[in-house]
Each structure stands twice: as C-alpha cells, then as structure tokens.
Amino acid sequence: MRTQVGIIGAGPAGLLLSHLLHLRGIESVVLELRSREHVERRVRAGVLEQGTVDTLVASGVGDRLLREGLVHQGIELRYGGAGHRIAFDRLVPGRSVTVYGQQEVVKDLIAARLAVGGDVRFEVRDVALHGLDTASPSITFEGGRLDCDVIAGCDGFHGVSRPSVPAGALTEFSRDYPFAWLGVLAQVKPSASELIYARTERGFALHSMRSPEISRFYLQVPAGEPLESWPDERVWAELKTRLETVPGFTLATGEILEKSVTPMRSFVVEPMRYGRLFLAGDAAHIVPPTGAKGMNLAVSDVRVLTEALAAFFGEGETGLLDGYSDACLRRVWRAQHFSWWMTTLLHTFESDDAYGTRLQTSHLDYVTSSEAAATTLAENYVGM
Template identity: 45%
Template sequence: MRTQVCIIGGGPSGLLLSQLLHRKGIDTIVLERKTKDYVLGRIRAGILETGFVDLMREAGVAERLDKECYVHDGTVISYGDEQFGISFKDLIDKTVVVYGQTEVTRDLYEAREAMDGQIVYNVESVTIHGADSDAPYVTYAVDGTEQRIECDFVAGCDGFHGVSRQTIPLSVRKEYEKIYPFGWLGILSETPPVHDELIYASSDRGFALCSMRNENLSRYYIQCALSDSPDDWTDAAFWEELKRRIPSEMAEKLVTGPSIEKSIAPLRSFVTEPMRWGRLFLCGDAAHIVPPTGAKGLNTAASDIHYLYHGMVQHYLDGDSEGLDRYSEKALARVWKAERFSWWMTSLLHRYPEQSPFDLKMQRAEIDFLCSNHAAQVAMAENYVGLPY
C-alpha cells in the first residue's frame, strides 16, 4: 500500500489529523492497535480549549459538539471553606467547553467512516523504517500477516508507550521528566454535578476536583497515595473524603451515588525533544505528558495537530517546507508553556510529602495572591483557556 501520510494511533489526535488532511485532499492511513470499541471505551478528560473547538469545526466534525457541549465561563478555587471564582469570560472574554474525549473520538470516527477514510484496527508489531530517509515506510501485522505501507511522512500519534518516540535514536532525543509523589483517584457517577463550574480544591487533607460530563454525569477526583489501589476505596469512603476536602457549602449539596468507573492515575510531567526526526513527527502523548491539573493533555495534542496539519498543507499545496521544518520548534515552544502551567497548578493545590511549614505558608500565600490580584487571575485565565497557536 501507499499513502501520503501514515498515522500511527487511532485516538483523537490521529483521527483529527487524518480528517483535517482528508478535507485538503491529502491521503492518509490510520493504524490502531486496538479495536474501535476499545478506544471508545476509554474514559478521558473533557475540557476543550477554544483552539481545539476551532480545529473540530475546521475538520467539519463540530455539529454535535456545538449542540451538546457545556460552556464554562470560569472556575472555582477553594482552600478549606474559603472559595473564589476566576471568570474567564469577564477577565479575557473567552471560555472553555466540557465535551467528553470519548464523544470527540466518536464524532471523528463517524466522519472518517462517512468519507471512507482508511483505519486499520488490531495492528501488531508496528515498525517505522527509514524515517531519516526520503522513502520511509511502516510495517505491521494483522492476524499474523505482515503488511507494508510506503509513505511520504509518518505521524506518531500512538501515545507514551507507542513505537514512534522509541524510533528516534537515543543519540538524538532528550527526555525531561518529573514524577509526582501522588496520584488521582477518580470516580464517574450518574449524579448531578455539585456546581455548574469546576471546583479545584486545596485542603489540609490534599487536593480534590469536582468536574462533570453532563447534567447527570459527574467526575470527581481526590489526591491519593501512589501505593493506593481503587479496591482500597469503597464508594462511601471516597464520598466522605471528598466532602472533607471541598467547602462545607458544597459538601452539603453533594449528591452521591454508586460509581460506574473508578481508577487511579499517577501524575507526571514529560517532554521529549525534538518532536521531529527526518520524516517522522511526534504528536500528543507520544511527545509529552502533563499532569491533569489544568486540563492540558488533549489540548496540547490538538496544538501539535494544528502545527503539523498546517505544515503538511503548506508542503503539499504550496510546495513550501517551512511549516514542517519548524514543526518541532513551534510545537515545543507551546508545549513547554503548557507544562509550566500544569506544573504550577499542581504545585499550587496539592500536598507534597516533603512540605515544610514554610512551604505550606508559601503555598497558601500563592492562593491568597491569586484570589486578590487581577493580573494573576488574567494570567491564569489566559493559560487555562489556551494560549494562542
């Protein structure tokens, strides 16, 4: 087989890139190691920046998003019983929306299938060959039969554990990583959200987050030890701990119920450089990971897709390689700013095992400064809704 762009990874970033390129007449094949049902069964975040929504519209897949998303004008920060709002709408006249990643992926799958886009599922033994040459190709196996795709470029959208990043030699790539000494225990419940905006809660007992998927589906998190297992936490124990970490006003209004999903996610910050090697381009989790504080994971992947998509269009339609040549530079400049914001919010709101009394005072002073300082609130709002591409 031959295609112009071979995309490894059938998650939202790979599908979005494929859809955008398809609408410009650029041929792609998407390789996915799991089934469609498996991909759609993954529970992920759902806060979308303005830039991501604009890309979905450009890809022609935003009709349901525009109808069903929940627009969020701001967020709430709390410390114990004290709380204050950060109004993105008032501060910078921008908003974010809540629309689950599963729904984003579903919309993209339907669009690709409607256009007869090529997606190959259940691929194994994916190997990228000749990425540093003028004739790259990708081999893989399905049901034990090896296949080969010749292409102009390879887009690695296959996540942290995928083959794409590992293809770049260690002599070329440099990796930066911070492992946080805690995780997030999260549950999904068929209950109404406790508040119409997200609540980021800091407390003496640790961090908590009150989020939602829709008016009858809520997503809640609490900071927990890395050694914890979801089985260590009954639903009742989770709800009681959550109530201890959020303002009493909210705790009294909280509607509890059985969890329909429960998991623990470790937190890490990770970046690999460069994000391009020859004709191989890394996108999303294949190149960088952020802690979920600040909701930047899917959105940083979208910014990568923005730069790569426009670089591909410039190459194929205008005969100009400037966008592709500067892809890594442009993508990393924005990635590091997103990493900084996610690290800052994580440091602001969580409890660390090694914190001294002085550290705790500084953390509280930082929250007080954010509460009282207009410029600090503007900076947070600009970062939360997404820096410009």
C-alpha cells in the first residue's frame, strides 16, 4: 500500500491528525494495535481546554461534544476545612473548560473518519518502522507494508514509534513521583457542579465527573499500590474522609464501574522528530494528570503538525516541518511546569516535614487570595 502520511495509533492524536489531514486533502492510513472496542471504551482524560473544544468544533466533529459536554467556569481548591473557587469566568473571561471523556472524543473521530471512507485499521500486529532518515519511510506489519512520505508516531508512551529512533538521537527528560492515582468511575450523580481538588493530610483527592449520572474520582495512593488493596468500601470511606471536609458537603456514593491505578510521571523527549518521523501526544511527552493537560497537549501537537504537513504537501515548504519540534516544545514545557506545580501544590510527600507542609499551605493561601496568582492558575488551566 501507499499513502502520504502513515499514522501509528488510533488515540485522540492519531485520529484527529487523520481527520484534519483529510480536510486538507491529504491521505493517511491509521494503524492501531488494539481493537476498536478497546480504544472506544478505555477511560482516560476528560477535561478539554477551550482551544481543544474550538478545534473539534471547527473541524466538524464537535456536535455531540456541544450537546453532552459539561462546560465549567471554575474549579474548587479545598484545604484546611474550606473551599476556594478559582473563577474562570471572572479571571479569564470568555474561556472555560469542558468535561467530555477522551473515549467520547475517540468515538466521534472514528465515526467521522469511517463516514468518509477513512482508512483506520484496528488490531494491527507486529508494527515496525523503516527508513526514517530517508525520503521514503515505510511501515511493516503482520500481512502488509505501507509506504509513505511521512510517519506520525501517535501511539503513546509505550508504543513502537519512539523506540524506533536510533539510540542517542533523542534526549529524554523525566521525573517519577513517589505516589500514584487510584482512579474510580462510578454510577452516581456528581456531588458538586465543578471539579474539586482537595489537599488533606491523608493525601490528595479529586472529585470530577463524566456526565450528569457518572462521576469520576481520584485518590493519591503510594506508588506501586496493588488495586486489590482497594475494595469498594475502602474507596468510598477514603473519598468521604478526604472530600467531606467543608460544612454542608456530603459525597454521594453508588456502584463503582471501574478502578485503576495510574503512576505519576513527567516525561519529555527532544526533539519530537527524527527524519520523517514526527512524534505527537504521549509518544513525546507525559504530564501528571493534576493539570488536565495530557489530551490537550496531543491536540496542540496535531494542530501544529497539520499546518506543517499542509505546507509540505501543498507547496513543498519544509520550514514548518523543520520547526515542528520547537513550536510544540514551547507549549509542552509550559504544561510540564503547570502540571508539576499543581501536583506539588496539592499532594502530600513523605519527605515533607512540618516546615514543608507549612510552605505548601502558605502557597495555597496565596493562590486563593491573590487575584494575580489565581489568574495564573486559571489561564494555564483553560489553556494558554
């Protein structure tokens, strides 16, 4: 087979890239290891920045998002027995975030690609990349070969794209955190209208949602914590302890649909390109989920890459492709800092002494009392 852009991975980055390229008249083929059912069901991020929403709507795949997405004009920071609202509508007027699950974005993008005959292939095994430093790279897989002009590695942190780059060509920057997030999806109406970020002496907790009937929760747990250590009863008891810290708030409970433990990691690779391979999304960078930046960074990468590929295939211009990595990394490192900042602001660390705890509280007091500090949080959260 032959196409212009071979895309590895049918997550938000790969599917959106394929969709945006189609709108520019550029051919692509998407190869995905997992089944369609798997990628449409896996629960991941759910907070979309204003720019992400605008991109999806402008490209024609935002109808269901606009109908079902939950627009939020603020978040609550809860600590010390009180809640403090960071009001986006006042601090960054005209910008907000929308709660809409990543799996729903994936469903919408798959439907859009298939509706116009897009080539999206699931359960593709034994994928390997070849000739990345040539003008004619290719992808082999079980039962086939795909020749292309450009390869987009959108297959996540554990995918085959980044490891296909020769050793020494990329530089990795990383940090592992001494805790993880226990994620819980529950069939219960949200107990609050906006996200609650709670800092307690027992650890961090997050109250989120996916719909008017489905809630999403996270608990800070030790790194490497086995899921079996958290039966449903313990999950609800700990969530109540960490969230029911302000007068009048009661956490509603219900059936737990899914539980998982996610390690907390910061990771960036530079550059995000090798020859004709361009990395996007989690294949190039990982952020702690505290700042809700993961999928939004992937969408940002794809917007930049689409413009670069349109110039390349339309006019033969290579300048934007050559500048792709630098353009993306400016935003990536801003999001890295914000995610690290939110993580250190709200989590407890075993290494903290009484002095460190007091510093953390002082910082929270500053963020919640200073309009300048609150605006910094707000504009980073909704997207620069």
